[in-house]
Amino acid sequence: MLGVAVAVLVWGLIFWSMIRYRRRDDRIPRQFHQNIPIEIIYTVIPVLLVGVIFYATVISENKVDAVASKPSEIINVTAYRWGWRFAYENSSGASQNVLIQTRAEPKLLAQSATSSEYPQLVLPDNATVRIVLESSDVVHGFYIPAFNFSRYAQPGVINEFDFTPTTTGVFRGQCAQYCGLYHSEMLFSVKVVSQSDFSTWLSASHS
Amino acid sequence: MALTIDRPVVAEHHEDEHGPSGLLKWLTSTDHKIIGKSYLITSFAFFLMAGLMAMLIRTQLSGPNNTVVSQHVYNELFTMHGSLMLYLFAGPFAFGGLANYIVPLQVGAPDMAFPRLNALSYWLYLSGGITMIAGFFTVGGAADFGWVAYAPLSDAVNSPGAGPDMWIIALILTGFSAIFTGVNIITTVFYLRAPGMTMFRVPIFTWNMVVTGILILIAFPVLTAALIMLWADRHLGTHIFTVAGGGVPVLWQNLFWFFGHPEVYILALPYFGCVTEVIPAFSKKPLFGYRGMIFATISIAALSTAVWAHHMFTTGTVLLPFFSLMSYLIAIPTGIKFFNWIGTMWRGSIDFKTPMLFAVGFLVVFLFGGVTGIFLAAPPIDFATHDTYFVIAHFHEVLFGSAVFGGFAGLYYWYPKITGRMTRESLGKTSFWLMFIGFWVTFLPQYLLGLRGMPRRIAVYSASTGWGGLNRISTVGAYLLFLSVAVMLVNFYVSWRNPILAPDNPWDAGTLEWGTSSPPPHHNFYSIPPIRSERPVWDFNHPEHTTFGLHAKEHAGEEHAE
Numbered sequence: 191m192l193g194v195a196v197a198v199l200v201w202g203l204i205f206w207s208m209i210r211y212r213r214r215d216d217r218i219p220r221q222f223h224q225n226i227p228i229e230i231i232y233t234v235i236p237v238l239l240v241g242v243i244f245y246a247t248v249i250s251e252n253k254v255d256a257v258a259s260k261p262s263e264i265i266n267v268t269a270y271r272w273g274w275r276f277a278y279e280n281s282s283g284a285s286q287n288v289l290i291q292t293r294a295e296p297k298l299l300a301q302s303a304t305s306s307e308y309p310q311l312v313l314p315d316n317a318t319v320r321i322v323l324e325s326s327d328v329v330h331g332f333y334i335p336a337f338n339f340s341r342y343a344q345p346g347v348i349n350e351f352d353f354t355p356t357t358t359g360v361f362r363g364q365c366a367q368y369c370g371l372y373h374s375e376m377l378f379s380v381k382v383v384s385q386s387d388f389s390t391w392l393s394a395s396h397s
Numbered sequence: 398m399a400l401t402i403d404r405p406v407v408a409e410h411h412e413d414e415h416g417p418s419g420l421l422k423w424l425t426s427t428d429h430k431i432i433g434k435s436y437l438i439t440s441f442a443f444f445l446m447a448g449l450m451a452m453l454i455r456t457q458l459s460g461p462n463n464t465v466v467s468q469h470v471y472n473e474l475f476t477m478h479g480s481l482m483l484y485l486f487a488g489p490f491a492f493g494g495l496a497n498y499i500v501p502l503q504v505g506a507p508d509m510a511f512p513r514l515n516a517l518s519y520w521l522y523l524s525g526g527i528t529m530i531a532g533f534f535t536v537g538g539a540a541d542f543g544w545v546a547y548a549p550l551s552d553a554v555n556s557p558g559a560g561p562d563m564w565i566i567a568l569i570l571t572g573f574s575a576i577f578t579g580v581n582i583i584t585t586v587f588y589l590r591a592p593g594m595t596m597f598r599v600p601i602f603t604w605n606m607v608v609t610g611i612l613i614l615i616a617f618p619v620l621t622a623a624l625i626m627l628w629a630d631r632h633l634g635t636h637i638f639t640v641a642g643g644g645v646p647v648l649w650q651n652l653f654w655f656f657g658h659p660e661v662y663i664l665a666l667p668y669f670g671c672v673t674e675v676i677p678a679f680s681k682k683p684l685f686g687y688r689g690m691i692f693a694t695i696s697i698a699a700l701s702t703a704v705w706a707h708h709m710f711t712t713g714t715v716l717l718p719f720f721s722l723m724s725y726l727i728a729i730p731t732g733i734k735f736f737n738w739i740g741t742m743w744r745g746s747i748d749f750k751t752p753m754l755f756a757v758g759f760l761v762v763f764l765f766g767g768v769t770g771i772f773l774a775a776p777p778i779d780f781a782t783h784d785t786y787f788v789i790a791h792f793h794e795v796l797f798g799s800a801v802f803g804g805f806a807g808l809y810y811w812y813p814k815i816t817g818r819m820t821r822e823s824l825g826k827t828s829f830w831l832m833f834i835g836f837w838v839t840f841l842p843q844y845l846l847g848l849r850g851m852p853r854r855i856a857v858y859s860a861s862t863g864w865g866g867l868n869r870i871s872t873v874g875a876y877l878l879f880l881s882v883a884v885m886l887v888n889f890y891v892s893w894r895n896p897i898l899a900p901d902n903p904w905d906a907g908t909l910e911w912g913t914s915s916p917p918p919h920h921n922f923y924s925i926p927p928i929r930s931e932r933p934v935w936d937f938n939h940p941e942h943t944t945f946g947l948h949a950k951e952h953a954g955e956e957h958a959e
Contacts, residue, residue, distance in 0.1 A: 211744060244718075244722050347647060
């Protein structure tokens with residue numbers, strides 16, 4: 191909002207100058223080239239604005255990045271060229287023997303992310319989920335637009351983050367970091383269901 | 398300065414030029430004006446090539462599941478579009494082209510400090526450019542790993558073939574070209590200024606080129622080193638960026654972006670300089686806040702070396718608050734520049750000839766692009782928008798805003814000086830409006846697409862995403878941009894076939910290059926007016942309207958005279 195306000199103010203000054211000071215005659219205008227008080231003001235005020243924005247940013251950032259001590263579910267996500275593997279673990283890290291993976295090599299043009307071509311990550315609502323994210327080859331991006339979030343999957347670096355879904359539904363996911371030929375088709379979906387439906391699904395999905 | 402104390406007031410007349418003519422002259426010239434023109438034409442050719450690639454990209458994306466180009470070709474197209482625009486057009490046009498031509502003129506020098514090094518720079522650049530384009534003619538095609546070539550995608554396993562190797566070589570060549578030109582420009586400005594021109598009387602365009610030169614010396618060696626490491630990984634059996642063998646892939650990102658972020662300011666600062674020349678000339682006022690501008694430029698350059706990891710917020714390996722704060726801080730000197738540009742127009746007498754139209758177009762576009770950059774500097778927002786079309790829209794606003802709007806402002810402004818001809822105002826205005834409208838139609842939808850989850854660098858998307866409508870609008874905008882460049886080319890063609898000859902100073906501007914003929918003679922000046930401010934030609938032509946001395950005190954009112 192602050193950004194919009196600043197943009198509108200500066201645009202306003204630009205457009206005002208363009209219209210009000212359009213050349214009307216051949217007079218040469220007064221040749222002023224500085225005004226120290228104004229220059230100081232428009233240096234100091236932006237510094238203060240940046241301070242405010244930075245404070246708000248750090249608070250928000252800490253909230254987003256916070257990792258719970260004991261999540262309800264842990265999903266090991268492995269990205270590879272060109273698909274995803276989701277391995278479910280319980281809150282102590284023991285495998286639950288559920289593995290969901292992209293089917294054969296994508297050679298078709300992009301389908302809807304919810305098509306059965308692509309893996310679907312099923313999650314319980316109102317429970318903290320931890321994603322443990324890594325890649326087995328190049329850098330990929332684990333991106334779920336509806337969750338306003340993405341994080342890189344990298345070889346040799348394990349990224350962990352938490353979230354708590356609060357709305358049931360099906361949401362599309364896509365690889366956001368360019369990874370080669372079939373990058374456009376590295377799709378997946380996330381299905382958030384009630385906790386009881388999740389338990390049912392989990393027991394039925396043992397591989 | 399020992400070099401300038403005994404310089405004669407009026408140079409000797411050399412009626413006839415000696416030396417080779419025609420093609421041999423162009424091949425062997427060390428004259429900064431010829432080299433500058435070569436850079437301008439070559440870089441503009443790369444701009445046109447990269448623009449055609451953009452048209453293909455936009456056509457492919459205009460609807461869901463298009464098959465205009467295959468995925469492989471699409472990946473080559475966006476890689477080469479980015480690489481050509483950033484490495485072969487935006488930098489060389491401003492730094493090799495405009496700076497080469499204009500900086501010696503603005504400081505009153507007969508040529509660059511190292512004319513032969515200057516020629517070497519151009520030939521390195523041309524060789525590098527040809528090498529990069531030649532990738533298209535290899536069996537595996539051109540490089541297709543994006544203009545950033547992240548490891549491990551760019552290693553021998555994931556991107557085999559000669560195209561990527563030629564891309565790496567090309568950048569090493571053009572990198573050295575830039576480094577040598579940086580040395581040349583800094584030395585020229587420090588040592589070849591005409592008598593009376595103190596550093597604080599040097600025009601802002603030249604100041605910006607000096608700061609850009611320093612940034613180039615900081616950033617390009619890092620890129621060159623990283624490229625050599627990549628080459629070693631690909632061909633010499635090292636494991637710098639590969640995990641198997643103990644390497645660290647994210648090191649590539651750190652090295653690349655330590656170059657990459659200063660690089661975008663290397664691209665932007667020269668165009669800020671162009672605009673800072675055009676606005677005072679067409680407002681009939683001196684630049685407002687000259688020293689503030691210099692302070693701001695130096696601050697931007699310094700800060701730009703401290704923000705690189707804001708391209709890496711989603712790696713999970715970055716100290717977020719530090720890089721976020723540094724990125725926010727850049728808004729402050731940029732804001733100072735904006736207020737100074739506005740202050741220059743304020744209470745001026747503004748004439749909207751073509752250069753001024755493009756300069757104002759830059760102000761409008763870059764402001765929005767800069768504000769969205771502030772959004773992206775917030776990691777929580779970046780997590781939602783990283784690698785989406787929101788970022789694509791942001792960087793096109795700032796890059797297109799500076800390199801194209803700002804660059805074309807400079808091009809139209811100095812076209813008479815360089816070619817001795819005027820362009821047609823009607824065609825210039827038409828080209829501007831097509832470009833301004835086309836630009837917003839192309840990129841505003843892309844902000845929305847990014848917010849709706851469309852990632853970047855995808856060749857196809859399905860109809861179920863709902864992205865088709867906005868993409869189609871964006872493609873129409875791209876076609877308008879194509880038209881605008883076509884009109885511009887017609888303008889240049891007409892100025893050649895049906896010339897209107899340009900006087901020494903068609904815009905009544907103030908800096909030294911306007912005090913010699915259009916184009917300048919072989920060693921630039923037969924005589925130089927007294928230099929008592931940053932606009933000596935204005936002071937000479939309008940002695941009652943200077944910013945110093947008796948007249949200034951009478952006219953100054955509450956403002957202070959120098």
